[in-house]
Amino acid sequence: MPISELMAGFASALTPANLLACFLGAFLGTVTGVLPGIGPAAAMSLLLPVTFGLPPATSLIMLAGIFYGAMYGGSTTSILLNMPGETASMVTCFDGYQMAKKGRAGAALAVSAIGSWVAGTASIVGLMLFAPTLAKAALVLGPAEYFGLALLGVLVLNNLTGDSFLKATAMLLIGLMISTVGPDIISGASRFSFGNQDLMDGIDVIPVLMGLFGLSEVFVGIKEKAAAAEVCKVKFRDLYPTRAEVSRSIWPILRGTAIGFPIGLLPGPAHILSTFISYRIEKGASSHPEEFGHGAIEGVAGPESANNAASTGAMVPLFALGLPFTVQAAIMISALRTHGINPSPLLISQHPEIFWAVIASMYMGNVMLLILNLPLVGVFASLIKTPPPVLLPVITVIMVIGSYSLNGSVFDVWMLLLFGMVGYAMKWVGYPSVPLIIGLVLGPLFEESMMQSLVLARGDLSFFLHRPIATGIFTLTLLVVLWGLVGRSARKAVRGLSVEDGAEMV
Amino acid sequence: MKRRSVALGTCMLALALAGALLAGCSSVGGQSYPSKPIEFVVHTNPGDAIYTFADNASRILTSKKIVTQPMNIVVKSGGSSATAYSYVAGKKVDPYYLLSIQPSALTTPMTQNLEITYKQFTPIANMIGEENVIAVKADSPIKSMKDLVAAAKKEDKSVSMGGTTLGAADSIVTYMIEKEAGVKFNFVSFKSAGESVVAVLGGNVDAVSCNPSEIVGQMQAGTARVLGVASEKQSAFLPNVPTMKEQGLNIVFSSFRGVVMAGDVPADAVKFWQNAFAKLRDDSEWKDTLKTSTSIDQYLDTASFKPYLEEREKFYRQVLTDMGVIK
Amino acid sequence: MSALYEIGVLLFCLFYIYSALRIPFGTLAEPGPGFFPLILAFLGLAVSLALLVSTLWRRPRTQESGSGEKVVPATGFGGGRDLIVFVAAIVVFGLCFETVGVVLGLIILTVALCRICGLEGWRKPLVVGVVTSLSVYAVFALIFKIPMPNGPLDLLF
Numbered sequence: 001m002p003i004s005e006l007m008a009g010f011a012s013a014l015t016p017a018n019l020l021a022c023f024l025g026a027f028l029g030t031v032t033g034v035l036p037g038i039g040p041a042a043a044m045s046l047l048l049p050v051t052f053g054l055p056p057a058t059s060l061i062m063l064a065g066i067f068y069g070a071m072y073g074g075s076t077t078s079i080l081l082n083m084p085g086e087t088a089s090m091v092t093c094f095d096g097y098q099m100a101k102k103g104r105a106g107a108a109l110a111v112s113a114i115g116s117w118v119a120g121t122a123s124i125v126g127l128m129l130f131a132p133t134l135a136k137a138a139l140v141l142g143p144a145e146y147f148g149l150a151l152l153g154v155l156v157l158n159n160l161t162g163d164s165f166l167k168a169t170a171m172l173l174i175g176l177m178i179s180t181v182g183p184d185i186i187s188g189a190s191r192f193s194f195g196n197q198d199l200m201d202g203i204d205v206i207p208v209l210m211g212l213f214g215l216s217e218v219f220v221g222i223k224e225k226a227a228a229a230e231v232c233k234v235k236f237r238d239l240y241p242t243r244a245e246v247s248r249s250i251w252p253i254l255r256g257t258a259i260g261f262p263i264g265l266l267p268g269p270a271h272i273l274s275t276f277i278s279y280r281i282e283k284g285a286s287s288h289p290e291e292f293g294h295g296a297i298e299g300v301a302g303p304e305s306a307n308n309a310a311s312t313g314a315m316v317p318l319f320a321l322g323l324p325f326t327v328q329a330a331i332m333i334s335a336l337r338t339h340g341i342n343p344s345p346l347l348i349s350q351h352p353e354i355f356w357a358v359i360a361s362m363y364m365g366n367v368m369l370l371i372l373n374l375p376l377v378g379v380f381a382s383l384i385k386t387p388p389p390v391l392l393p394v395i396t397v398i399m400v401i402g403s404y405s406l407n408g409s410v411f412d413v414w415m416l417l418l419f420g421m422v423g424y425a426m427k428w429v430g431y432p433s434v435p436l437i438i439g440l441v442l443g444p445l446f447e448e449s450m451m452q453s454l455v456l457a458r459g460d461l462s463f464f465l466h467r468p469i470a471t472g473i474f475t476l477t478l479l480v481v482l483w484g485l486v487g488r489s490a491r492k493a494v495r496g497l498s499v500e501d502g503a504e505m506v
Numbered sequence: 507m508k509r510r511s512v513a514l515g516t517c518m519l520a521l522a523l524a525g526a527l528l529a530g531c532s533s534v535g536g537q538s539y540p541s542k543p544i545e546f547v548v549h550t551n552p553g554d555a556i557y558t559f560a561d562n563a564s565r566i567l568t569s570k571k572i573v574t575q576p577m578n579i580v581v582k583s584g585g586s587s588a589t590a591y592s593y594v595a596g597k598k599v600d601p602y603y604l605l606s607i608q609p610s611a612l613t614t615p616m617t618q619n620l621e622i623t624y625k626q627f628t629p630i631a632n633m634i635g636e637e638n639v640i641a642v643k644a645d646s647p648i649k650s651m652k653d654l655v656a657a658a659k660k661e662d663k664s665v666s667m668g669g670t671t672l673g674a675a676d677s678i679v680t681y682m683i684e685k686e687a688g689v690k691f692n693f694v695s696f697k698s699a700g701e702s703v704v705a706v707l708g709g710n711v712d713a714v715s716c717n718p719s720e721i722v723g724q725m726q727a728g729t730a731r732v733l734g735v736a737s738e739k740q741s742a743f744l745p746n747v748p749t750m751k752e753q754g755l756n757i758v759f760s761s762f763r764g765v766v767m768a769g770d771v772p773a774d775a776v777k778f779w780q781n782a783f784a785k786l787r788d789d790s791e792w793k794d795t796l797k798t799s800t801s802i803d804q805y806l807d808t809a810s811f812k813p814y815l816e817e818r819e820k821f822y823r824q825v826l827t828d829m830g831v832i833k
Numbered sequence: 834m835s836a837l838y839e840i841g842v843l844l845f846c847l848f849y850i851y852s853a854l855r856i857p858f859g860t861l862a863e864p865g866p867g868f869f870p871l872i873l874a875f876l877g878l879a880v881s882l883a884l885l886v887s888t889l890w891r892r893p894r895t896q897e898s899g900s901g902e903k904v905v906p907a908t909g910f911g912g913g914r915d916l917i918v919f920v921a922a923i924v925v926f927g928l929c930f931e932t933v934g935v936v937l938g939l940i941i942l943t944v945a946l947c948r949i950c951g952l953e954g955w956r957k958p959l960v961v962g963v964v965t966s967l968s969v970y971a972v973f974a975l976i977f978k979i980p981m982p983n984g985p986l987d988l989l990f
Contacts, residue, residue, distance in 0.1 A: 045551065046977055140709070142708055142709075166884055170877070173876055177849050186672060186866070187831065189866045190618065192852055197589060200618075223916050337558075338798055339798075344726055388950065390961050392946070393949075393965075397969065400927075413927045414927060420920075429837075448696075
């Protein structure tokens with residue numbers, strides 16, 4: 001345990017300048033997490049010019065603060081409005097929003113903040129102790145392994161809400177198809193663009209997500225005027241979690257952290273995957289899985305911890321290898337470069353003062369965020385008391401501008417609207433929208449790793465068999481799928497129901 | 507109520523007209539140029555080399571008071587840089603827009619069959635260039651370009667080379683090596699240079715083609731070996747790395763990074779920026795940024811930039827056709 | 834009802850197949866841009882056909898028992914007209930706001946939406962509209978410096 005370095009790190013992190021930088025970053029990060037359409041990358045780019053005049057450690061402290069701060073903020077709108085501020089907060093909508101409807105919004109927000117803090121702090125320890133080893137291990141994963149993981153993800157995660165298998169698969173395929181709009185990774189040829197410049201780059205996840213979840217919910221509110229008239233009364237007693245809720249959250253938080261951290265090490269949609277996997281596992285581990293989707297607190301505690309752990313995990317390749325696996329890490333690397341520091345595996349040994357100062361500030365940042373978020377739980381929870389005729393337009397306006405702000409293009413607003421209508425239609429006929437998002441999010445990773453694997457294999461599919469890790473992953477996938485099918489057939493026989501009825505897979 | 511709104515409407519109309527007249531006046535050279543903020547358009551996001559290039563330039567130009575108006579970086583990402591190009595090309599005579607230009611300005615119109623070409627812009631100057639290298643994992647049995655070629659000669663596509671899209675600089679250098687040495691690599695495309703470097707470090711591809719900036723950190727740490735750099739003389743950033751020429755492969759290639767403006771801007775604006783960028787080139791702080799961005803000085807003034815672009819366009823068209831990227 | 838949706842999905846898959854067929858497929862060793870899309874397209878076609886068939890086959894027998902997310906339309910078509918106007922308002926905004934400017938456009942949009950959602954009078958919607966519009970502008974355009982069209986306000990600056 002490198003105590004003396006850590007102490008030195010704290011010493012430098014506790015200077016007024018660094019404390020201020022940390023707070024500013026964390027605060028700004030939370031704001032971007034709450035607002036749809038603005039992600040941590042936007043805030044980080046904004047502050048990048050400011051970092052020129054600051055010492056390197058301070059710059060990184062601020063940028064890192066934005067990064068993990070966003071994970072705290074994203075859950076707020078997910079819980080209160082069923083509108084995820086970040087793609088990583090999508091899963092929190094499932095149960096968080098249901099809890100809010102039952103008047104348990106405060107509890108959900110509080111558990112989410114606490115879980116995020118535990119996960120953040122614990123994963124910093126991981127970062128501190130194991131960064132170089134973990135990073136080297138992660139290098140071994142190549143296209144074949146990523147393809148395996150994407151396949152596993154797609155098959156295992158697409159039925160989180162327990163709907164009919166066929167319907168979920170159909171939506172998953174649609175999501176995958178939408179993800180293919182845009183440039184192909186090898187030739188750069190743009191597909192399905194029909195000459196439209198906006199389509200040339202593909203369809204962004206955020207407007208689709210906001211449309212399917214947020215806008216469709218708004219549409220429901222307008223159509224079902226009678227139902228929308230009820231206003232939840234939030235009593236003070238309800239603002240904080242009950243003892244039962246807290247004790248139910250402990251294991252999900254710990255499991256979420258354990259899952260999120262290693263996944264954060266991987267490139268690709270790490271945050272989102274970690275939340276899905278955590279949700280899946282919590283559902284499987286729970287003694288009352290039928291509660292999931294209707295306000296089970298485990299469904300909030302687990303994923304929220306996972307995404308914080310993942311965002312810290314994402315720092316591992318940055319510091320240990322000097323390689324950016326995410327856009328946010330790339331921005332941090334360019335901040336380092338402008339100070340003449342070349343990010344490399346030698347970063348920690350050559351510039352320990354920077355590494356340890358950032359680590360120490362991350363501990364403090366997480367504490368700051370906890371202090372910021374907990375008392376605000378009451379404030380946020382009371383926001384949903386706003387009468388629907390005001391709330392619905394305001395949410396819609398924020399989503400519209402959020403979509404526009406992604407690329408400065410009205411096209412994203414059209415996508416928001418389109419998928420709002422699609423999402424509404426899906427609600428009407430009972431089709432799940434989650435698999436569509438999973439398809440859209442995992443599609444690029446799936447396709448890229450598949451193409452790369454095929455190119456490396458040169459047409460010889462035994463290529464996959466020569467790679468033990470990949471083979472292991474494929475076998476695991478096969479087993480999970482088989483177990484699912486067997487499980488369903490067994491339940492089918494027991495209950496004598498037909499396949500299409502809401503029987504759960506796994 | 508109605509009368510009030512009519513009056514209000516007329517006032518607003520008058521205001522608008524006045525404003526339009528004022529705006530019209532200032533841009534016709536009534537005051538000295540530049541008299542309002544300048545937009546420097548790029549097509550990539552912060553963290554990317556091109557954004558950094560524009561950012562460094564703007565920062566130094568304004569802080570050294572070579573330019574007295576603020577310069578704002580505007581990101582018009584999209585359409586593989588097509589959006590940025592059409593945006594500035596559409597400005598036609600407006601001299602308040604600069605555009606960063608690099609090989610994709612020449613190749614994207616070819617690969618995407620766009621109507622916009624570099625001819626619709628007024629070249630101002632080229633500032634820097636980025637070189638290309640080939641690298642392998644440190645403990646790879648391949649220790650030089652000779653070894654690489656020998657391994658590749660054994661069987662077509664037996665050696666895998668990581669890079670990005672077909673048509674990007676790294677793929678072009680790979681192609682040039684293939685032609686020069688008479689071999690065929692198995693080119694594996696990754697979404698970004700960073701990912702291709704990760705792949706080679708993990709042993710998932712045998713070699714990687716990339717810019718010095720992506721690999722210098724790894725080289726210093728001893729996790730990667732740079733086999734050769736595709737330039738006339740050895741790179742200052744990669745000590746002791748032989749050029750490809752020195753190893754018998756006559757390959758010299760670099761990606762230019764320069765500045766252009768819209769097609770029909772007034773001559774005094776062009777002259778202004780010519781001087782500004784010439785001054786920038788000699789600035790010591792600018793020279794420092796070359797180090798941090800691992801790029802080389804490849805300054806070309808306005809007169810030389812235009813023919814350079816024409817020559818490059820022919821080169822890229824030839825290579826991309828040979829590679830089969832365009833017909 | 835479900836059948837309509839599934840027909841929509843099927844049509845989408847057919848359209849997708851048609852477009853994907855025109856993209857080069859490549860080979861197993863050298864997959865082209867159309868490789869993945871075509872595979873997806875055929876899978877999609879198969880699944881959507883299966884769904885449509887199973888819905889049509891079971892319709893005379895049982896009611897669609899659906900799953901968690903279904904919303905049963907309660908009060909006839911009451912809110913439906915409002916929904917259409919709501920969507921139309923957003924469409925109008927999308928078409929005009931680059932000319933009118935984001936602040937003005939948002940004010941108008943918010944006012945319109947509030948009225949559609951049943952807020953009475955003009956004062957309340959206007960207050961909500963101005964507050965929302967200015968705060969959104971402050972956060973997105975001023976703090977995060979995301980370029981927003983200013984419309985006629987450009988002439989004043």
